Amino acid sequence: MTGTSRPAPEGKPGGKRARKTKVQVVGELKRVEMDTIPNCDMCVRPARYDAATITGAWAYLCEKHFLMIGTGKLGLGYGQELVERGA
Numbered sequence: 001m002t003g004t005s006r007p008a009p010e011g012k013p014g015g016k017r018a019r020k021t022k023v024q025v026v027g028e029l030k031r032v033e034m035d036t037i038p039n040c041d042m043c044v045r046p047a048r049y050d051a052a053t054i055t056g057a058w059a060y061l062c063e064k065h066f067l068m069i070g071t072g073k074l075g076l077g078y079g080q081e082l083v084e085r086g087a
Contacts, residue, residue: 030074033085040065051079 032050040047040062047060053069060082061070071078 029076030080031083032080033083035085037082037084042069047082049074049079049081052077 037046037048038060039045041059042065043062045062045064048063049061049066049070050058051061051066051070051074052058053061054071055069058079059065066072066079073079074081
């Protein structure tokens with residue numbers, strides 16, 4: 001991305017992002033069943049989502065980190081909620 005500028009983050013002055021409180025569901029495929037739930041890639045809590053982040057990378061994220069650095073969207077191409085099989 002050489003020579004392109006990114007828009008300033010939304011939210012508070014000083015470049016801090018506003019915290020998301022809602023999850024937007026886009027289409028189908030918003031849940032995936034897993035035998036075991038992995039840990040969040042950002043901390044040691046159990047992950048709740050496999051989702052895209054605001055940087056474009058994908059990660060297993062707990063609720064806190066999904067709201068902090070996730071896109072806030074679930075669905076094909078955005079992210080899925082992780083559900084333990086048989087739970």
